[in-house]
Amino acid sequence: MGDNLKFMLDNDKDSFFIGCEPYINGVANLISKLKENDYNRVKIFVQDVRVLLELIPNNFFSDIIILFPDPWKKRKHKKRRLFNIININLFLNKLKKNGEIYFSTDVEDYFLEVKNFFTNRKKNFSIMNSDNFYKKPSLLYLTKYAKKSLHRGISPMYLVIKKKVDIL
Numbered sequence: 001m002g003d004n005l006k007f008m009l010d011n012d013k014d015s016f017f018i019g020c021e022p023y024i025n026g027v028a029n030l031i032s033k034l035k036e037n038d039y040n041r042v043k044i045f046v047q048d049v050r051v052l053l054e055l056i057p058n059n060f061f062s063d064i065i066i067l068f069p070d071p072w073k074k075r076k077h078k079k080r081r082l083f084n085i086i087n088i089n090l091f092l093n094k095l096k097k098n099g100e101i102y103f104s105t106d107v108e109d110y111f112l113e114v115k116n117f118f119t120n121r122k123k124n125f126s127i128m129n130s131d132n133f134y135k136k137p138s139l140l141y142l143t144k145y146a147k148k149s150l151h152r153g154i155s156p157m158y159l160v161i162k163k164k165v166d167i168l
């Protein structure tokens with residue numbers, strides 16, 4: 001719905017943003033909330049993020065934010081997860097040195113899979129929030145899916161990862 005992107009635009013007037021969402025209603029919701037003076041700081045890509053990432057040079061983004069990607073909970077569907085082992089590398093190549101990835105989910109095995117990926121690559125990445133994975137980083141908005149899971153009594157988990165190297 002673009003709520004997090006709008007929140008970040010409002011709180012950080014010096015940065016430029018690209019939002020990505022193939023679901024047109026979500027994009028329309030964001031556009032309806034943008035102010036005219038936001039226009040020159042934001043682009044919206046209305047397609048699969050993997051298409052966007054293929055077009056972006058390496059070491060480009062200061063931050064990449066992936067909030068509550070579809071969980072694909074069934075065992076046979078897990079390979080469809082957006083932040084899977086193949087796509088993770090696509091995202092990581094586009095992140096600058098010292099850039100950060102913010103990932104959140106309310107599905108424990110998804111969280112652990114992603115966390116383990118980075119735990120096993122300590123040479124290249126630091127986990128920045130190991131003191132409390134349940135605390136929402138202040139940079140982020142409490143999105144619709146975060147609210148939904150809290151409503152169901154489930155605490156969403158957040159992972160903040162810093163990339164320590166230029167080339168992986």
Ligand SMILES: C[S@@+](CC[C@H](N)C(=O)[O-])C[C@H]1O[C@@H](n2cnc3c(N)ncnc32)[C@H](O)[C@@H]1O
Binds near residue numbers: 026068069
């Ligand atoms: C469970 S919703 C979470 C929405 C929002 N981030 C939140 O926290 O409320 C997952 C969203 O990811 C989008 N999505 C799924 N696959 C995508 C892809 N390959 N590229 C870009 N967006 C994708 C879906 O259209 C959907 O809006």
